[in-house]
Amino acid sequence: MKTVAIIGAGMAGLAAARALVTTGLTPVVFEKSRGVGGRAATRRIGDFCFDHGAQYVKAPSPALQDLIAATGDAVTIARPVWTFTADNQIAPGDPSSADEQKWTWPTGITRLAKYLAAGLNVYLETTVAGIHSNSDGYHLYAEDGRALGCFDAIILTAPAPQSAAILSASAGMPAVRSLIESLQQVQYRRSISITVAYPRRPDTPWYALVNVDRQHSISWLACEHEKPGRAPDNAGLLIAQMSDQWASTHWDGLSKGTFAPDAALPQPISEALAAIQPLVGDLGTPLWINLQRWRYALPDTAAPVTMTERIVLAGDLVAGQGRVHLAIESGWRAAGQIGTLLAQ
Numbered sequence: 001m002k003t004v005a006i007i008g009a010g011m012a013g014l015a016a017a018r019a020l021v022t023t024g025l026t027p028v029v030f031e032k033s034r035g036v037g038g039r040a041a042t043r044r045i046g047d048f049c050f051d052h053g054a055q056y057v058k059a060p061s062p063a064l065q066d067l068i069a070a071t072g073d074a075v076t077i078a079r080p081v082w083t084f085t086a087d088n089q090i091a092p093g094d095p096s097s098a099d100e101q102k103w104t105w106p107t108g109i110t111r112l113a114k115y116l117a118a119g120l121n122v123y124l125e126t127t128v129a130g131i132h133s134n135s136d137g138y139h140l141y142a143e144d145g146r147a148l149g150c151f152d153a154i155i156l157t158a159p160a161p162q163s164a165a166i167l168s169a170s171a172g173m174p175a176v177r178s179l180i181e182s183l184q185q186v187q188y189r190r191s192i193s194i195t196v197a198y199p200r201r202p203d204t205p206w207y208a209l210v211n212v213d214r215q216h217s218i219s220w221l222a223c224e225h226e227k228p229g230r231a232p233d234n235a236g237l238l239i240a241q242m243s244d245q246w247a248s249t250h251w252d253g254l255s256k257g258t259f260a261p262d263a264a265l266p267q268p269i270s271e272a273l274a275a276i277q278p279l280v281g282d283l284g285t286p287l288w289i290n291l292q293r294w295r296y297a298l299p300d301t302a303a304p305v306t307m308t309e310r311i312v313l314a315g316d317l318v319a320g321q322g323r324v325h326l327a328i329e330s331g332w333r334a335a336g337q338i339g340t341l342l343a344q
Contacts, residue, residue, distance in 0.1 A: 001026050002342050005140055005149070007128050007166065008157035010038025011324050012315035014116035015331030016155050016338075021120070023339045029120055030140070030148065032127040032158075035110070036117045039294060040324055042108025045197070045258060047232045050224045050239060051109045052193040052292045055208070056102040057324045063332070064325050068103050071115045075228055077102040079207035086215035088278045093210070102207075106229030109324075123148075130169040138310070153310035153338045157331070159296035160186035160303065160317045167311075175308045182305035186317045189244035190251060191219070191297035194272050197287040198236035201225055202280035209279060217246045217275050236283050240276055244298075251293070259289045298322040312337050 002025050006013045009031035017027035035041075039053035056077060059065045068074045081102075084090045105111035128148065132139040140148040156163045156179075164183040167176045201223070208222035220241040225231040242250075250268040259265055265273075269289060277283075302320030306313040314334035319326035 002152040003028060003149070004153045004155060004338055004342075005030065005128075005138065005151040006155045006157065007163070008038070008315065009036040009113075009117065009122055009124070010157055010315060010327065011040050011113060011116070012318075012327040012331035012334070013155065013157040014113060014120070015328040016157070016314055016335040017120050017331075018116050019332050019335035020338065023335070025339065025342065027120065028149065028151070029117075029122040030126045030128050031122060031124050034124055036122060036124075037110045037113030039297065039322070040109045040113050041292075042110040043195075043290065043292075045288060045290060048197055048235070048237055049108055049230050050195050050237060050290075051104070051227075052195055052239065052290070053294060053297075054109055054322070054324050055220070055222055055239070056104045057109065057112065058100060059103055059325060060100075061329075064328065067328070068112070071105065071112060073107075073111070074103050074105055077104060077207050077226055079205065079223075079226055081208045081210055082206040083212045084209045084216065084221075084279060085211070085213050088216075090206075090209060090279065104227050106227070112324075128166055130166060130171070131173065132170065133172040133309075152342055153312070155312050155314055155331075155334045155338060157313070157315040159188070159315075160184070160299070161296070163313065163317070173309070176311065178305050179308050179311065179313065182303040183313075183317065185301060186303050187300045188296045189298040189300060190247040191244070191294040192242045192247040192250065192254065193292045193294070194240045194242065194269065195224070195290040195292075196238050196240070196273065196276065197231070197289075198238065198283035199285070199287060200234060200283055201236040202238075202283060204280065211243070214243065217243055217272065218279075219243045221276065221279055235287070238276060238280065240272055242272060247293075254291060254293070256292050257290070259291070261286045261288065265289070307337060310338070310341050
């Protein structure tokens with residue numbers, strides 16, 4: 001039976017793996033972190049549960065709708081996404097997308113990733129460092145030189161710089177130069193997610209706000225407590241995803257972690273809290289503040305070349321946008337391309 005290595009257990013990699021199984025191929029997924037889902041990530045602090053990366057999933061196609069329904073416990077976020085500007089002017093969002101369903105899960109968006117990963121061969125905390133191409137296939141190696149196996153094809157879903165580094169360290173593969181050059185053209189915006197628990201909730205007609213002029217220090221502000229099962233009754237739970245400029249300015253000075261309100265907060269976090277207040281009002285002293293960082297959060301460009309030999313790219317770097325449903329669809333397409341190649 002032919003095997004396919006998938007590098008990265010984000011939504012694209014998991015979707016590709018599930019699709020390959022249905023075609024009779026054997027996928028093996030390698031993920032450098034401790035969990036699946038990539039930016040479709042969920043954390044818990046006490047009685048609070050929050051998605052600090054991707055916020056929800058859209059399902060504009062029947063195939064995506066079927067996938068979400070298959071999990072069995074998906075719910076929609078009722079309130080709409082509105083807009084705000086640099087001077088904190090809030091307005092209703094685009095009417096054409098106001099009724100677009102926003103899917104999530106009471107236990108967090110990582111529920112979808114875990115559903116996709118069920119039954120798959122997924123090796124966590126395993127960093128692929130290089131690929132050697134021989135007559136019998138593609139040999140993958142870990143950082144310590146350990147052999148990870150030989151495969152008939154590869155799907156690369158790691159962020160563009162990481163995927164390019166893997167290909168650059170590979171041997172016997174001159175054809176990958178076009179992929180490396182393609183990956184080098186992908187540009188990302190950084191993001192720092194600041195989640196704040198408050199003793200009370202804001203009274204808003206919206207679920208989230210998106211900054212439309214890209215002049216505010218906050219690019220996205222969401223009421224995470226609008227999602228079922230995310231916060232105790234009456235407690236507020238807000239997620240502020242900071243702008244690329246703000247994140248780049250403070251990147252080296254901030255580390256991920258949870259801060260108590262009576263602690264000496266880093267000045268940038270205090271500034272972020274001050275930027276939140278005009279948009280939601282005074283909600284009292286925070287119960288806690290959590291900070292997470294995403295170096296490769298949102299691609300602004302897509303890789304122009306996505307396949308060479310039996311190596312195919314998938315994920316945000318192919319879509320050119322940081323959207324869960326687009327990543328899933330790119331994984332499905334990559335699986336289809338690999339299936340065609342291996343059938344020849």
